[in-house]
Amino acid sequence: MSTLSSICRQCYRSFASPAAPLAARQFSTSPVALARQVNKIPVLSKKALAAKAKKRALKARKNIYEHEKMTLTDAIAVLRAVEVAKPNSTYEIVVKTAMTRGSAVPKGRISLPREAKPKTEDRILVFAEGRQAEEAKRAGAHIVGGIDLADGIINGRHQATTILCTPALIRAITPKLGRILGPRGLMPSERRGTVTDDIAGYIRRLSGTTEWRGDKSGTIRMAIGKIHFPVDDVVRNVRQFVSSVKRVTGNQKDTESDQKSKSVKPVNAITRIVLSSSQAPSIQISDL
Known part of the structure; x- marks a missing residue:
């Protein structure tokens, strides 16, 4: 019995009663599971990304x-x-x-x-006609013309860092260029002084600023x-x-510009x- 005690119970029963039928091995019939499941990374909305970036910025040192x-x-x-x-x-x-x-x-x-630091050269575009257009060219403007220049700005043919306009043409170009030049800060306006009759004087002032x-x-x-x-x-x-x-x-x-401009x-x-x-x-x- 000392030798039999080291045998497992199932083997002991088979050894003790050889006439007993051997137990059949049971196989599982459950479906085979996938070896690896890939979790999809959730796509965050712009609001969630902004909140995540804000939290990261607050934790930053x-x-x-x-x-x-x-x-x-x-x-x-x-x-x-x-x-x-x-x-x-x-x-x-x-x-x-x-x-x-x-x-x-x-x-x-x-x-x-x-x-x-050294000053960079401005590329000046001027909406002017007649005598004012000639004065702008003599003062050093790179592109001078009338309303027809608006199409060149829209399709990107005319590039400029500063755009000036005479008061006579500002109402004609605003509907075409307001949405394009406004967000870029290039739309001529009376408040900034880029809508003026003294185009040549403005260009001369640009050279020293x-x-x-x-x-x-x-x-x-x-x-x-x-x-x-x-x-x-x-x-x-x-x-x-x-x-x-x-x-x-x-x-x-600014008292001078406030007196010239009626808008608040x-x-x-x-x-x-x-x-x-x-x-x-x-x-x-x-x-x-």
């Missing part, structure tokens, strides 16, 4: 100056200390505006006391100086640029002004 405000001179001192080994680094100013629905992209021109332009969210970025610039030069550049942005966005009254300027509130450099953190400015 912020720099130590994220919620701290400084005066302009203190911020410049911090950036100069961080960039002490790179005197050719560039200061960049970022102005964030609260873009309301249907408002135009902020855009303007400025002549800084000390330019941070630099264009700044915001994006669709209302964020304006511009190189405002070099680290090796004296502090006073950077301060003058920043204050003059912010003043230009405030006039265009309606946060600061819509106000795009400025929510934040940030100064940064190539390697240094972004610092919010409190006294602008």
Whole structure:
């Protein structure tokens, strides 16, 4: 019995009673399951993707100056200390505006006391006829013509960085080009001064200015100086640029243009002004 105790029960019964019939092996008749099931990746909607990106941004690590405000001179001192080994680094100013629905992209021109980088050449298109068209050509306009230029802009044949128009033609081109040039910030308007009878004078003023332009969210970025610039030069550049942005966005009254234009300027509130450099953190400015 000691040897039989090490045998399993089923074998022991077969050994103990050899006359008993052997048990038949039972086979499963269930369907064969797939070896691997591939789960489909759900396609997220735009709203879900935006919420996911917002959560990721909130979890991202912020720099130590994220919620701290400084005066302009203190911020410049911090950036100069961080960039002490790179005197050719560039200061960049970022102005964030609260873009309301249907408002135009902020855009303007400025002549800084000390330019941070070489100026780029503008390609100027002018809607004018007669004497004004001849004056525009002599002043240096690249493309000059009447209403027939609208079709060339629509099909992309005429490319320009600045578009001017005389008051006599603005009503004729607005129905054709309003939806095309408006979102790009190129539509001539009285508020911006690009609808004028003095086309030649406007073109001459362009040669000494630099264009700044915001994006669709209302964020304006511009190189405002070099680290090796004296502090006073950077301060003058920043204050003059912010003043230009405030006039265009309606946060600061410009008496001359307000008297010429009868329309009321819509106000795009400025929510934040940030100064940064190539390697240094972004610092919010409190006294602008």
